[in-house]
Amino acid sequence: MKMQLMTRFIGVPINRVDGIQKATGSAKYAYEYPVEGVAYVLPVQSTIAKGKISAIDASAAQALPGVITVLSHENAPRIAHLPNTELEVFQTDGVAYYGQFVAAVVAETLEIAQQAAELVVVRYEELPHHVELRADDKALYKPPSVNEGHDVSDTFEGDVEGALASAAVSLDQTYTTPTEHNNPLEAHASIAIWENDGLTLYDSNQGPHGIQGTIATAFSLPPERVHIVTQYVGGGFGSKLFAHPPIILTAMAAQMTKRPVKFALTRQQMFSQTGYRTPTIQRIRLGADTNGYLTAIAHDVIEQTSTSYEFAEQVGVVTRRMYAAPNRRTTHRVARLDMPVPTYMRGPGECPGMFALESAMDEMAIACGIDPIELRIRNEPKIDPETGHPFSSRGLIACLREGARRFGWQQRDPSPRAQQKGRWLIGTGVASSTYPAYYFPAAATVQVDHKGMYQVHIDATDIGTGARTALTQIAADVLEASLEQVQLVIGNSDQPAAGFAGGSSGTGSWGWAIFNAASALRTKLREECGGVIPAEGLSANGKFDANPALQRFAIHSFGAQFAEVHVNMDTGEIRVPRLLGVFAAGNIINPKTAHSQLMGGMTWGLSMALHEASILDPRFGNYVNSDFAGYHISTNPDVHTIDVAWIEEDDPHVNPLGTKGVGEIGIVGTAAAIANAAYHATGIRVRDLPITLDKFL
């Protein structure tokens, strides 16, 4: 299905088309739109995890000069029922998690709102709560019933128990990952303006059309009367895919006060209001013959969800397709806790799942006495074990081999504690990486004016990835125009519908719709206008509804992650001086922005390996480290050499552009490579993230 295209810009590392606007501050983010007469809303948040509001005394707050109103369930407008009841702000007196909005102040200034919010007194009838995901709380776990489009039902094939019992080499280990919070640089923010019976929201999100749908439902408006404007976004990583309570609050406050209202979350508010990555408890069982050929693979996942909505992350799904084995099993169990609704966070599913699977593969390689790269090569499936389809392309082995060459893997002594420099133990590790290629329906319109200037309209979002740039390159190549002739008009729900900036789907999906629209314009120009642009200009639409290749092929990106780790013998401090990632992700539209995406993912993988964990206080159900002082992410001193490479992969099946996506695969497998290297350095296997120094002492 790949098209022949004369490429002048695709494949070229051009600078971001919006680089100057972003670097000089002229790019407008949601909170920055000047709005006359704007008021400020600030929430009061619950201090219990479960129960009922018994009384609210807002009199002191209400009396403060500059306070416009105080909202709560007692006076808030009614909104429609939503599948995720977390979004039903102020609709009942119930409390479902710590930090839930229980009241809000709208005031003339942010400072007055802050002072007034402190004066609101809320009393509760508290109920006993369950907030902690624990391996021994089996009564709480249930098989998931719904989820966001991933099949997390149990899968069984063959006789796993029998194969494990008779395996020459077997492994049965449990790996855990903690709660982690998406922390985009730009906090979630909205400005709400009601006028002419419609609602405009300047909002920081990953997909205006999705937000438009949720807001339209909540406020019982036809979708076309809801306008979501999302020009620039400072990161999202999953936390801005779906609407969260703050946007509902902002729209509600504006509706009630008949004023434009704005709200930007604080970092602390994000820890209860914008989703998080579920903690996981993952049991992996592997059986192999003496040559390291797997006979059984089982991946059983326990994770958390909320009472407000069942979001079940697809943690074990990756195991269904990674390696061949005749006997296979994956299960997910979710505990409905009195906690906020978890959500997607970069590399959802694959990221935590591959920490467990790729740690286990390393342990298995050691148990079999086989090099970990060789073990993976031996267990390469010929077809996708899950669907039975051939892979459209599968570059795992090529990535492992190329990575081994670049990393200098051949010189490695496999025994632990073999290398030491001063008081530092040195080790190296490897892990596989993978991420599915998603293609979401999209539509685009391309216009040309009589001067030959093109506008491409599509409701795509550039959340900082460089999508605007890559899409401009695609359009320019199809139109045979210069980059300067092409203007992207994106980030607005008034534009033709497109899927969100998520699942690494953007370039492949939006790019495909743009490809079709631009091709249609060229055809129209040639066939209807004899190649001459009419005085009034010309436009054409293009779209795609589903990727037919997914009916015939398993389509995934693959990669190999290598890490060098130093662990101090006296203090247990762990350093990662070197990371290498080699990926096979189809056609790379812009090597510069793709490199940044992959490097960003690997940097985050390093962060996941060494630092990130949201620490729960089970007495209250809150996180005690809900800011950058307490929630550590890797920063410049943590990052040394990160080498990013990819192999040429010409996949003719996936879409007209041959792209598979690079946004998330960079984080997948990094933490396992680091844990495997830490074992190689020290002989200590850390199965619980993050890998902090106490685990070596």
Ligand code: MOS
């Ligand atoms: Mo990504 S976690 O699909 O925004």
